Amino acid sequence: MNNDKISFYLQNNNNLFNADVLTVCYKADENEIKEYGLTSPNIVLFIKNDKISEIKAENDCNYYDEIKKMFSEKKIILRIQSECFLGMYGDSHCDCEIQRINSIKIISQNDGILVHLPQEAQGWGLHYKLKELELQVSGRTSNGEYIGKKDRDSAQKILLDVNNFCDNRNYGIVAKIFKELSIDKNTFLLITDSEKKVSNLNNMGIKSIKYSDDISTRINADNVSEYLVKIYNSTHNYDEEIISSIFKIISKRKYNEQDKSMKKF
Ligand SMILES: [Zn+2]
Known part of the structure; x- marks a missing residue:
C-alpha cells in the first residue's frame, strides 16, 4: 500500500471513546472523490479495541498487522457516519448527531469502528445543503426570494434542475479501505435504523447485519x-x-x- 494513501495516529485516551483509539485516515484521489460522491478526500476511521493499549509507544509498529490481529475472525461493530456539519453544531432539523453520540457510546463499551464519511448532503456538499435547507425551512432561494417551502426532493429538483432525487453516495470506498486493512472478510454489526444501508453495504461486498443490542x-x-x-x-x-x-x-x-x-x- 502506498503510504501516501493511509496514515495512522494512535490517540492516547480519547475523551469521547474513553479509551485509546487508533485513528486511520484514507486520502481519496480525484477519481475516487467523483466515483464515491465524496465532498473531501479524507475518510477517517476511529478504531476502538482493547488490544490497542498493548501497543507500546516508542517501539516499531506495523499498524496493518495490528489491525488484523485486533479483529481476527471477529464480528466488528460498525457505524458509518455520513458527514453532517450542521448536525454537529446543533441543527434541530437533523437527528444524526444523537445517532453519532449513541454509536460512540456503543463502540466505547465494546470494540468497533466508526467511519466518518465526507458525503455531506447525499454527496452534494455543504454549500448545496445550505441552499436546500433554506428552501425547506424558510422557503427562500439563496437570492432571498420567497418561493414557498419545499420538501427535500422538490428543493433538489429546483436547485439541480433534475427530475428524480439524486443520491451521489455509495459505500464502495469503505469496502476498499476495509480491504486495504485486511478486515474485508469480517462480518460487521451495523449500528443503523436503515435496512437500506445494510443492504447497500452487502451489495458493496461488506458482509453486514443490523446491530441489535437495543432491539x-x-x-x-x-x-x-x-x-x-x-x-x-x-x-x-x-x-x-x-x-x-x-x-x-x-x-x-x-x-x-x-x-x-x-x-x-
Ligand atoms: Zn445530520
Missing part, C-alpha cells in the same frame, strides 16, 4: 406480533432479555386483564 427497546404493543411470528416460525433466535420484554408487553395487554376479571365471576 428490546424497540419492541412495543404494535409490533410485538411480528416478533412472535418470527419465534413461531423459528426464523429468529432472540436472547432472554428480548424474550422477557416480549413477555412483559403481552402480559400488559387488555385481554389478559379482562380474562383475569372474568374469572372472578
Whole structure:
C-alpha cells in the first residue's frame, strides 16, 4: 500500500471513546472523490479495541498487522457516519448527531469502528445543503426570494434542475479501505435504523447485519406480533432479555386483564 494513501495516529485516551483509539485516515484521489460522491478526500476511521493499549509507544509498529490481529475472525461493530456539519453544531432539523453520540457510546463499551464519511448532503456538499435547507425551512432561494417551502426532493429538483432525487453516495470506498486493512472478510454489526444501508453495504461486498443490542427497546404493543411470528416460525433466535420484554408487553395487554376479571365471576 502506498503510504501516501493511509496514515495512522494512535490517540492516547480519547475523551469521547474513553479509551485509546487508533485513528486511520484514507486520502481519496480525484477519481475516487467523483466515483464515491465524496465532498473531501479524507475518510477517517476511529478504531476502538482493547488490544490497542498493548501497543507500546516508542517501539516499531506495523499498524496493518495490528489491525488484523485486533479483529481476527471477529464480528466488528460498525457505524458509518455520513458527514453532517450542521448536525454537529446543533441543527434541530437533523437527528444524526444523537445517532453519532449513541454509536460512540456503543463502540466505547465494546470494540468497533466508526467511519466518518465526507458525503455531506447525499454527496452534494455543504454549500448545496445550505441552499436546500433554506428552501425547506424558510422557503427562500439563496437570492432571498420567497418561493414557498419545499420538501427535500422538490428543493433538489429546483436547485439541480433534475427530475428524480439524486443520491451521489455509495459505500464502495469503505469496502476498499476495509480491504486495504485486511478486515474485508469480517462480518460487521451495523449500528443503523436503515435496512437500506445494510443492504447497500452487502451489495458493496461488506458482509453486514443490523446491530441489535437495543432491539428490546424497540419492541412495543404494535409490533410485538411480528416478533412472535418470527419465534413461531423459528426464523429468529432472540436472547432472554428480548424474550422477557416480549413477555412483559403481552402480559400488559387488555385481554389478559379482562380474562383475569372474568374469572372472578
Ligand atoms: Zn445530520
